[in-house]
Amino acid sequence: MAVISYLDAISHALREEMRRDPTVFLMGEDIGVFGGAFKVTRGFIEEFGEERVIDTPISESGFTGAACGAAIMGFRPVVEFQFADFIACAFDQIVNFAAKCYYRWGIPVPVVFRGPSGGGFRGGPYHSQNPEAWFTHVAGLKVVQPSTPYEAKGLLKAAIRDNNPVIYLEHKHLYRRIREEVPDEDFEIPIGVADVKRDGTDLTIVTYGAMVHTCLGVAERLAAEGAEIEVVDLRSLAPLDKDTILASVSKTGKALVVHEAQLTSGIGGEVAAIIVESCWDALDAPVKRIGALDVPIPFSPTLEDAVLPSEGKIEATARELLEY
16 A cells, blocks of 8 residues: 555556556657656656657547547557547547447447546636536446546546546546555456445535545534535446435435536536436435536636635535525
């Protein structure tokens, strides 16, 4: 066991999978000589060479298409988008080719698309988006978003070994902020399995990514007043672990869904619908959602803080539900 950061966990997973499997290789802008925009791949080109750590042109559609072609030929590419926002440039390759190739031809496309996502670091509208809902709507894609170093490593290993294309979203505000013990031995975290981060009986908060830590902070603060809040970390957004969600809400009778992405048409709406459809008789209060305001993420620190979910907003809604 070693205490490592969220960023180091991603780096370790990549390095270990490249050592384990010679068909794994990396593609992306500035990932080789420069070591990546966030230094996830620092030192990789020296160990694995430029044929397995490929610096690409600034053409997301081009290198994503090349990765899909390599996957069809038996390789396991891991594509890094410098920021998750830029994945929009490769939307057609991912949605209309990678996601549908197995359905049409019976040919797997084992590509991992890594996207540093999220706000909180004053990156503005083009470097702070949370695009997960674009892809959870697409049949044939798996979508994951880890909240801790342990999950960052285990889910990335699982994604690389999966025969389906996987969107792997990593919240960049967690890179150097979150540290924990991670096993040295090889392990995977299965895609499609949620995790109960905190047990409780009075209210369920369903969340993922960086919001897990924000919600845990709220839960601990309210625990001092006698309220026991259960925090469910989805980890996998497609497929969703419906059983864990429903088991928790059936126990507590109340549900709050929190995500950093914009509220309208976010994954929270799907989770809320699942709860209402399957847990109606157990509910003691309306299902509530919290997400970002439906505006681009501002550069201004004050405005960004106002747009994104905060502990204050989450606590206020949690109190409303607890008192309902």
